[in-house]
Amino acid sequence: MSKYKKLALPLILVLGIVLIAVFGKALSAKSAVKDNRTEVVFWHEMGGPSEQALVKVVDGFNKSQNKYKVVPKYQGSYDEAIQKILQTHNTSTSPAVFQAFDISTAQMLHSGYTTPVQNFIDEDKYDVSKISAVARAFYANDGKQQAMPFNTSQPVLYFNASLLEKYGITPPPVSPSYSDITRVAKELYEKSGHKVKGMTVQVYGWFLEQALANANRQLANNNDGHTGNPTKVNVNNPDTVEFLNWIKENIKAGDFIDYGSGANAGANQTAGFLSDKVGIFIQSSASMGQLSKSNKNKLGITYFPHPDGKKANGVSIGGAALWISNDKPKDVQRGAFEFIKYTLKPEVQAQWQKSTGYLALNKDSQKTDILKELYAKNPESKVPGEQLAHAKANFSNSGILMEGMQLTRQLEEVAMETVYNGGDIKTALNTADKNINDNLTQLNKANGFK
Amino acid sequence: MLKTSTTDAIPDKKVNATHRHSFRLNAKDKYYAAVFLGPSLLVLGLFVFYPMLKTLYISLFLTNTLGNTTVYVGLGNYVNLISSPDFISSLFVTLFYVFAVTFFTVALGLLLANLASQKLPGIAIFRTLYSVTMGVSVAVAAIFWLFIFNPSTGFFALMSSWFNLPVMNWLTNPTSAMWAVIITTVWMNLGFTFLILLGAIQSVPNTLYEAADVEGASSNFQFFHITIPMISPTLFFVSTITIIGSFKSFGLIDMITKGGPTNATNMLVYRIYKDAFYSGNYSKSSAEAIILTVIIAFFTLLQFKFLEKKVNY
Numbered sequence: 001m002s003k004y005k006k007l008a009l010p011l012i013l014v015l016g017i018v019l020i021a022v023f024g025k026a027l028s029a030k031s032a033v034k035d036n037r038t039e040v041v042f043w044h045e046m047g048g049p050s051e052q053a054l055v056k057v058v059d060g061f062n063k064s065q066n067k068y069k070v071v072p073k074y075q076g077s078y079d080e081a082i083q084k085i086l087q088t089h090n091t092s093t094s095p096a097v098f099q100a101f102d103i104s105t106a107q108m109l110h111s112g113y114t115t116p117v118q119n120f121i122d123e124d125k126y127d128v129s130k131i132s133a134v135a136r137a138f139y140a141n142d143g144k145q146q147a148m149p150f151n152t153s154q155p156v157l158y159f160n161a162s163l164l165e166k167y168g169i170t171p172p173p174v175s176p177s178y179s180d181i182t183r184v185a186k187e188l189y190e191k192s193g194h195k196v197k198g199m200t201v202q203v204y205g206w207f208l209e210q211a212l213a214n215a216n217r218q219l220a221n222n223n224d225g226h227t228g229n230p231t232k233v234n235v236n237n238p239d240t241v242e243f244l245n246w247i248k249e250n251i252k253a254g255d256f257i258d259y260g261s262g263a264n265a266g267a268n269q270t271a272g273f274l275s276d277k278v279g280i281f282i283q284s285s286a287s288m289g290q291l292s293k294s295n296k297n298k299l300g301i302t303y304f305p306h307p308d309g310k311k312a313n314g315v316s317i318g319g320a321a322l323w324i325s326n327d328k329p330k331d332v333q334r335g336a337f338e339f340i341k342y343t344l345k346p347e348v349q350a351q352w353q354k355s356t357g358y359l360a361l362n363k364d365s366q367k368t369d370i371l372k373e374l375y376a377k378n379p380e381s382k383v384p385g386e387q388l389a390h391a392k393a394n395f396s397n398s399g400i401l402m403e404g405m406q407l408t409r410q411l412e413e414v415a416m417e418t419v420y421n422g423g424d425i426k427t428a429l430n431t432a433d434k435n436i437n438d439n440l441t442q443l444n445k446a447n448g449f450k
Numbered sequence: 451m452l453k454t455s456t457t458d459a460i461p462d463k464k465v466n467a468t469h470r471h472s473f474r475l476n477a478k479d480k481y482y483a484a485v486f487l488g489p490s491l492l493v494l495g496l497f498v499f500y501p502m503l504k505t506l507y508i509s510l511f512l513t514n515t516l517g518n519t520t521v522y523v524g525l526g527n528y529v530n531l532i533s534s535p536d537f538i539s540s541l542f543v544t545l546f547y548v549f550a551v552t553f554f555t556v557a558l559g560l561l562l563a564n565l566a567s568q569k570l571p572g573i574a575i576f577r578t579l580y581s582v583t584m585g586v587s588v589a590v591a592a593i594f595w596l597f598i599f600n601p602s603t604g605f606f607a608l609m610s611s612w613f614n615l616p617v618m619n620w621l622t623n624p625t626s627a628m629w630a631v632i633i634t635t636v637w638m639n640l641g642f643t644f645l646i647l648l649g650a651i652q653s654v655p656n657t658l659y660e661a662a663d664v665e666g667a668s669s670n671f672q673f674f675h676i677t678i679p680m681i682s683p684t685l686f687f688v689s690t691i692t693i694i695g696s697f698k699s700f701g702l703i704d705m706i707t708k709g710g711p712t713n714a715t716n717m718l719v720y721r722i723y724k725d726a727f728y729s730g731n732y733s734k735s736s737a738e739a740i741i742l743t744v745i746i747a748f749f750t751l752l753q754f755k756f757l758e759k760k761v762n763y
Contacts, residue, residue, distance in 0.1 A: 083727045086516055107515050107730070203622075203711070257601065260622040262708040264596060272602035403515060407729040417711040421624060435536070439731075446512035446520050446733075 037069040040335040043085065043095035045078045045320070046151070049289055053355040061342040068335035070097075077263070078320065079406055082107065089113045089327055096328045097336035099150060101320040102138065103405035106225065108323055109141055110403065110447065115326040118145040120337040131344060132361045134393045139321045141401075147321035148340045151358040153286040154304075154384040155210050155315055159184065160279045161300035167191040174383070175303040175312050175390075178246040181280060182253075188279040189255035198255030199280035200272070201247055202265050203416045205409030206318060207282055208240065213397040214306045215239040216313035225401030229449045233402075233436045235412060236429035242307050244416070244425045251420065258420045261413050284318055285384035288357030292378055301383040303390075314391020316399045319358060359385050404436075404443045411435045502743075509736035517732050527737035536713060537721075537738070541745075544697065544717045547632060551696040554636045556689050559643030564673065566644070567651045577648065584641035592705035595634045599706075624714030627707050631715050634702050639695070643688050650684035651677060690753055697746055718742045 046054045051074060058072045075081040078101035086107070088094040100108055108114060121128060128136060128145065135149035157176065164171050169187045172180045185198025201207060212219055217239040220230035250256035257278050259265040270287065272278045274295055282304065292299055306312035322343070324336045342348060346364035350371045353360040365371055366385075375382050391397055402408070411432045418428040443449075475483065509527055511519035531537045562580045566573060583591070598605040599620040607617045620630045654677060662672050678685070700719050703709060709716035709724060716724075718738060725735035 079728045083517075083730055086730070110515050258619060258622045259601065260619075260707075261710050264621070264706070264708075268600050268602065271600070275603055277602035404729065407725075407731070410724070410728070413710070414712050417622075417624075420622065421712065423712075438530075439729075442512060443515075443731075447514045448520065 038335050040070045040096045042070050042072045043075045043098040045081050050356045070339050096332045099320045106401045106403050115324045116144050116146050117148050130363050138399050147323040150322045152317045152319040153284040153358050156285050156384050157282050157302045159300040160297050162297035176305045177308045179308050181305050185255045197257040197278040200257045203261035203413050205412035208412050210315045211243040213316045216396045218396050220402050223395035226395050230402045235432045244419050286357045301380045303387045314397050316397045408436050505736045513732040540716050548696040550632050551635045552692045555639040555643050555692050559647050562644045563647035581641040581645045588701035591638050650681040654680040
């Protein structure tokens with residue numbers, strides 16, 4: 001008996017090795033046989049339902065032709081992906097085409113790691129006039145298209161229309177002022193017997209920047225970086241103060257609920273909104289897919305609110321663009337551009353808007369049945385696109401082309417949190433200004449900018 | 451009693467000291483030394499010493515967008531950090547967190563271990579329950595507690611509304627956010643600490659307690675004068691591990707507060723990560739890493755110098 005026992009372990013090991021050898025070979029053979037297409041590695045940062053929609057876009061491209069195969073790879077959050085992209089450049093793991101978010105545009109531009117898509121546009125005589133000009137302008141420099149906008153969103157204000165109806169509250173106008181929203185929020189809080197909080201604004205630097213854009217105020221000098229590298233930032237300005245005062249007023253009235261910052265806050269406020277705990281919140285139009293799908297209430301949408309007694313200047317776009325790395329061979333870069341062209345097709349963009357809430361960038365998308373059906377079913381889903389069409393692009397609402405925007409945003413958020421927790425607005429903004437400018441000066445020095 | 455006790459470290463030191471004087475290597479020994487030390491030196495050099503030196507090097511420069519060193523600033527990064535109120539508050543926040551976590555982990559662990567060491571029917575169930583958090587991963591724990599802290603739909607919010615109390619927003623108030631992170635970390639640590647301390651308490655010889663019983667000592671007296679002294683080496687071990695572990699705490703903070711609100715939970719390690727991999731400011735984060743290294747080294751030394759002497763049987 002003991003003789004066999006001694007044999008058991010080596011026998012199992014040998015058997016295991018044989019099994020792995022046989023089936024492992026079969027498995028690897030399978031993947032090798034697949035095809036001889038050129039592989040185009042695509043890094044993206046879309047999670048949740050948006051990722052599923054994106055994978056469908058990629059599958060569609062892979063089926064539409066047989067020369068290239070795009071391989072999508074999820075890279076975590078927008079913030080974390082930037083350093084991965086920059087630090088893996090010129091290695092075998094780097095992507096051929098990647099998605100980088102709006103505020104990293106200056107970094108990508110200065111890195112010199114990308115091939116401007118303009119090169120391919122010129123080669124192919126590709127007609128870009130169909131693509132939203134506002135979105136294109138965001139990722140262009142010196143008249144050259146650097147990257148192609150892909151997922152483009154607008155910040156909008158969502159409200160629970162069913163709750164407003166229930167308590168007999170007049171809904172806010174399509175382009176509301178701060179006091180319009182305060183009125184609705186206070187009424188909702190009072191009429192519901194303090195059961196429903198009126199509003200929330202997530203601690204998110206993007207919203208603060210958008211409030212400035214909508215008030216036609218520039219955050220950085222040199223026209224928010226569009227006419228030269230910024231050297232000074234001015235967060236402490238009357239428009240930021242007005243924006244924060246608006247929030248502070250609602251905090252004092254008790255109708256405001258603070259969910260904090262970051263992805264958790266975003267998830268918590270969505271949960272709060274869907275479960276009738278809060279009536280109004282500001283979020284990207286990209287949340288629409290999720291909000292209309294799992295909502296038992298009627299969803300209301302308005303433009304981003306603007307300061308009282310001022311005309312709305314329009315907000316800038318958010319989202320991300322697709323860039324082509326220049327460390328890959330010609331044919332791979334060509335494949336990357338073919339993929340980009342595919343993502344901009346009217347039907348693809350229309351389906352993208354329908355499933356995610358990002359805006360269709362191709363003007364012809366509006367004529368597709370997909371969007372016509374969507375608008376017929378949910379008329380409110382037109383609002384973000386109308387807001388975008390309404391805005392006349394100028395320097396204040398075309399984004400901030402500046403290095404160090406990620407830290408800038410964190411510091412803006414610290415200022416917002418300070419105010420939400422009862423701190424003085426002026427002091428908080430002065431601290432933010434000092435820290436942002438210190439960082440900017442150092443970055444400009446390190447990069448050799450003047 | 452104390453004088454005659456010997457710890458493992460003392461004879462070791464003696465052996466080393468005598469060897470150092472009569473240490474002559476012949477050619478064959480040198481060959482063996484190279485063969486045996488080579489691989490580990492290579493690995494350590496490549497993955498530990500080279501990155502350490504590189505961090506020190508980067509911390510003396512400014513880095514550009516691509517992460518390359520460009521302008522030499524000497525100790526400029528360090529001066530900036532030490533004069534920045536943000537960084538100083540981060541330091542204090544970290545120290546507060548480390549000591550609060552260590553204190554509560556060890557105190558609660560000791561309490562539970564002492565309770566569970568009673569020989570009662572069914573006690574095994576409690577032993578399992580108390581150590582169950584050992585099997586919970588950081589991500590699961592973070593999400594579990596996030597559900598509890600949620601101000602609209604969370605468990606604490608529900609409880610408050612049952613009793614008509616104002617809902618506390620745990621994660622947006624700087625003070626309560628810190629406590630939320632501490633509670634979660636202590637909860638995570640408790641299983642391991644409990645198990646180690648339970649083992650220590652159970653290995654205390656029963657004869658000591660029997661003798662104390664004969665003398666008529668109360669159970670409180672027995673706990674403080676028999677149990678605690680007998681398990682002091684384990685207590686020392688557990689607190690060292692917890693202190694070092696909490697200095698390095700990252701996952702829970704990343705998932706629960708992301709360092710916020712108003713940097714109230716922005717511990718050093720998280721700050722290093724954010725400065726490097728969010729903001730791309732490698733020089734600043736390298737300087738912060740060096741400062742953290744110095745602090746941890748300081749505390750480790752302190753513990754070995756002072757606490758080890760206090761450990762007694």
